[in-house]
Amino acid sequence: MASILAGLVGGLLATVVMTALMMTMGDDSPPPTAAFWSKYVGDDPPAEYMMQGMALHFLYGTVAGIVFVLVVPLVLSVSTLTAGIIAGLAYAIVLFVVAAVFWMRLVLGMQADMQQAVGFLVFHLAYGLVLGGVVGLNVL
Secondary structure, three states: OOOHHHHHHHHHHHHHHHHHHHHHHOOOOOOHHHHHHHHHOOOOOHHHHHHHHHHHHHHHHHHHHHHHHHHHHHOOOOOOHHHHHHHHHHHHHHHHHHHHHHHHHHHOOOOOOHHHHHHHHHHHHHHHHHHHHHHHOOOO
């Protein structure tokens, strides 16, 4: 069984990698978390809430890492590096679907075009790859 520390560290590191990819490969638009802050907390456009959006993004990514080590081993093995990576990629697809359908469409009323959706999927797969790798290494 993977430790909560592995999930926390893996989630944080995976979020760093995901965010770096978003910043280098993305379209320079504010993240959906900034749109959330704008819609439900602030009064300004999402671009004014980049820092708050990034803080939420890192919080969500870290918590998702902890959820990964608590829930995923109930249905998939994460006891080896390969198994961890496969489980991480599967988890990333679930996170992508939840984020794209529930978060973006229902909560924020946003509709991504195909290019944005593919980028969003790639970013989540990078997250899952790193998270699964960290957890699968079994060093924490």
